[in-house]
Amino acid sequence: MNEETKTTAKIDEILSSGNRDDGLEALGLALSLPDDEDRNLSLLKIARWLVENDDWQKALGAAQLMSDSYEKSEALQVIASKLASIGHLEKAFSVFADAEMASSSDLLCEWQQAELLHHIAKSLREIRAFFKADEVWRKAIEIAEKGQDSTRVQDSLDASSVLAEISDGYAVDEKIEKAIAVARKITNVGVREKTLQKISLLAQQIKRIA
Numbered sequence: 482m483n484e485e486t487k488t489t490a491k492i493d494e495i496l497s498s499g500n501r502d503d504g505l506e507a508l509g510l511a512l513s514l515p516d517d518e519d520r521n522l523s524l525l526k527i528a529r530w531l532v533e534n535d536d537w538q539k540a541l542g543a544a545q546l547m548s549d550s551y552e553k554s555e556a557l558q559v560i561a562s563k564l565a566s567i568g569h570l571e572k573a574f575s576v577f578a579d580a581e582m583a584s585s586s587d588l589l590c591e592w593q594q595a596e597l598l599h600h601i602a603k604s605l606r607e608i609r610a611f612f613k614a615d616e617v618w619r620k621a622i623e624i625a626e627k628g629q630d631s632t633r634v635q636d637s638l639d640a641s642s643v644l645a646e647i648s649d650g651y652a653v654d655e656k657i658e659k660a661i662a663v664a665r666k667i668t669n670v671g672v673r674e675k676t677l678q679k680i681s682l683l684a685q686q687i688k689r690i691a
Contacts, residue, residue, distance in 0.1 A: 521552040528556040554583035565608040591628030592639035641669035
């Protein structure tokens with residue numbers, strides 16, 4: 482077992498103990514990791530753990546120590562959702578904005594940017610910030626569309642999958658026209674047809690219930 486593996490194992494051990502007093506030790510261990518990805522993943526774990534233990538201030542501090550990455554945007558979104566749930570709406574919107582900014586990193590593929598924005602929009606919808614959620618979703622759709630043009634087959638497919646997730650979300654919210662409009666933007670034939678079929682079935686269910 483190399484030193485990095487030992488360090489991440491020790492971090493996991495600390496977090497599983499549930500002792501908040503050991504949070505600073507876990508943070509110090511995470512920051513000692515030389516690999517950027519390992520460090521960000523550990524800091525994300527710590528931020529989630531701190532949020533679960535009702536310490537959003539330290540969680541935000543951990544997130545701010547992360548380099549630009551998928552994990553940083555994800556951590557900020559989790560913290561913003563926590564802030565909203567305890568009534569700190571103004572601060573929540575500020576952190577959501579930080580999460581959105583982190584999602585735009587040039588280090589991320591377009592499908593990753595779109596996926597992060599989709600998650601942020603879902604969280605905004607949950608706190609009934611519908612106008613802002615729709616704004617973020619429009620941005621996610623635009624970026625995912627561009628991502629489908631990637632020369633990398635897997636990246637293009639992942640971008641199509643993000644559009645499918647957004648379409649599914651609209652359908653579940655009974656916004657059938659929006660769901661269909663997004664589904665039709667999917668360039669991968671298999672993903673598009675499967676998504677449209679799901680929307681059709683859901684629309685039929687809605688009509689039966691109505």
